[in-house]
Amino acid sequence: MADLGTSGQPQRPGSAFRVALMLPGSVVTLGLILFALGLLAILAFRFNDGSLFGAGFTLGNFRILASEPLYGLVILRSLTIAGLVTAATVVTAYPVAYYLSFHARSRALILFLVTLPFWTSYLLRVFAWKIVLAYNGVLNSGLIAAGIWSEPSTALLNTPAAVVLTLAHAYAPFAILPILVSLDAIPRSLAEAAADLGATPFTVFRRVILPNSMPGVLAGAVVVFVPTVGDYVTPALVGGPSSTMIGSLIQAQFGKAQDWPFGAALALVVMLVILAVILLVRRADHRFGSRL
Amino acid sequence: MSPAAAPAPSAPGRPRWLGVYLVAYLVFLYLPIVLIPLFSFNDSVQAAFPLKGFTLDWYRGLAGNAALKAALMTSLGIGVCAAFLATLCGMTIAYAELTLRSRLSRLIAGLARMPILIPGVVVGISLLIAVNLVGLGPSRLAIVLGHVLVALPTTVIIIRGSLAAVPRSLPEAAQDLGASDAIVFRRVMLPLALPAAVSAFMLAFLTSFDEFIVAFFLAGTQPTLPLYIWSQLRFPKSLPTVMALGTAILVSSILIAGAAELLRRRGLRRLPL
Numbered sequence: 093m094a095d096l097g098t099s100g101q102p103q104r105p106g107s108a109f110r111v112a113l114m115l116p117g118s119v120v121t122l123g124l125i126l127f128a129l130g131l132l133a134i135l136a137f138r139f140n141d142g143s144l145f146g147a148g149f150t151l152g153n154f155r156i157l158a159s160e161p162l163y164g165l166v167i168l169r170s171l172t173i174a175g176l177v178t179a180a181t182v183v184t185a186y187p188v189a190y191y192l193s194f195h196a197r198s199r200a201l202i203l204f205l206v207t208l209p210f211w212t213s214y215l216l217r218v219f220a221w222k223i224v225l226a227y228n229g230v231l232n233s234g235l236i237a238a239g240i241w242s243e244p245s246t247a248l249l250n251t252p253a254a255v256v257l258t259l260a261h262a263y264a265p266f267a268i269l270p271i272l273v274s275l276d277a278i279p280r281s282l283a284e285a286a287a288d289l290g291a292t293p294f295t296v297f298r299r300v301i302l303p304n305s306m307p308g309v310l311a312g313a314v315v316v317f318v319p320t321v322g323d324y325v326t327p328a329l330v331g332g333p334s335s336t337m338i339g340s341l342i343q344a345q346f347g348k349a350q351d352w353p354f355g356a357a358l359a360l361v362v363m364l365v366i367l368a369v370i371l372l373v374r375r376a377d378h379r380f381g382s383r384l
Numbered sequence: 385m386s387p388a389a390a391p392a393p394s395a396p397g398r399p400r401w402l403g404v405y406l407v408a409y410l411v412f413l414y415l416p417i418v419l420i421p422l423f424s425f426n427d428s429v430q431a432a433f434p435l436k437g438f439t440l441d442w443y444r445g446l447a448g449n450a451a452l453k454a455a456l457m458t459s460l461g462i463g464v465c466a467a468f469l470a471t472l473c474g475m476t477i478a479y480a481e482l483t484l485r486s487r488l489s490r491l492i493a494g495l496a497r498m499p500i501l502i503p504g505v506v507v508g509i510s511l512l513i514a515v516n517l518v519g520l521g522p523s524r525l526a527i528v529l530g531h532v533l534v535a536l537p538t539t540v541i542i543i544r545g546s547l548a549a550v551p552r553s554l555p556e557a558a559q560d561l562g563a564s565d566a567i568v569f570r571r572v573m574l575p576l577a578l579p580a581a582v583s584a585f586m587l588a589f590l591t592s593f594d595e596f597i598v599a600f601f602l603a604g605t606q607p608t609l610p611l612y613i614w615s616q617l618r619f620p621k622s623l624p625t626v627m628a629l630g631t632a633i634l635v636s637s638i639l640i641a642g643a644a645e646l647l648r649r650r651g652l653r654r655l656p657l
Binding site: 116145202208209319 | 399402403405406409410412413414416417419420423430431432433434469472473476477479480483484488489491492493495496498499500501502503504505506507509510511512513514516517529532533536564565566569587590591594595596597600601610613614617623626627630633634637638640641642645649
């Protein structure tokens, strides 16, 4: 990438300009992101005494988290659902990215079509699945009208499967871009060399293309996993009580349950889970990175 | 969904099934979304087949709805403010990262991308705690702050891409001719990055306009449009009205996103590469 300002530019631009350049970013990142996350981390270790910021210092919130099996179950369920959504999203996105990188003629148009849903309302996309899967919804009524089913099924809505399907649809475009970027970065000569040495197209894909595109696959997995693991809208709209996720619990602590410190502790657990996933991905990334 | 996405004729090494797969993928992507406009014209409270007949009643119902109009105004105001601030921050952060190259500017550029790695629910409650402690409380300003954070990675990445594509010789030439750093920014780099900045502004506006997860925690007494929709989802009777409203929102989102994409591309084309 052609970065600016190395050789020709003086190292110290005018100080007033420099301050003006640094100010908005500093305020927003240091004063807003770090400040708010810091408060969250502190609140997780406080008692709930009904005041805004709790009181004292305690590990009680985490003790409850560890001792009540419900929380372990919900965290495990969130991980499972987010893991399934991530796997489904990445696996279905890969061929699209592959097509775009290697075969597409109207690449810009297809890329635009694929990413367009990302810019439409997330709430409406989830709502669309509610009307598809409802008892008297689109799928049931459509299959009955077509004579395939005789009576509507209740097994569609309010299931964990509905949550996985809806989230996989809602975050589908997220994974395509990172995979496409990594596929585009693979020198075409690599595939040609492998083919010249007698590799079949499938072997070229398996031994050359796929390993070299893994950084993009992993990046795509992270950007899908993060928003899905903390989601509470989809479980609320299409999931039913058997699909409560950790995000739903956090939302409840800041709503009906009115226990902010406990909600903060739950949120901290989510952030730690995400951190662990990112570290794992980093390690996998290094493994694949060394192949290039 | 689109005829333009039809598979190209099988050239050697162009597996046909990939094209078929792409079409199937686009159908999966768009089919549920297309149902919303479809049933918004259906003369029935139920969203079910067979269709009952064409009506514009649900759209007429939108026109006289005062609560909806208030929510729309709130969302527009929040969207414009959040998009402006996110674009301003995106521009300065990206420019500082590329030109100053100090440790602080790199740290800030890294932090600015961090909201990608934080689920919306965590952004929402963290900001809720912060605005309550500062004394601001849940309010429209609180939602603006939340949406600036959510949109920041997008604006930084788009504007950085455009700034980094400017050949280094341009700012160098301006400097050789005696321009100060501020002038180089204002007269050379800013005009070249302007299409990307406008594109970033539009996408940040869309992000804010459609955002629900963060706004849910930060809203005071005035709901945004997505929060209004959420409150209506409880009533089965208002389902068609929600679909009419949803159709209007989808159409405007698609138009804005399309315009942003065209601008971004034109900006890259205009560069003397």
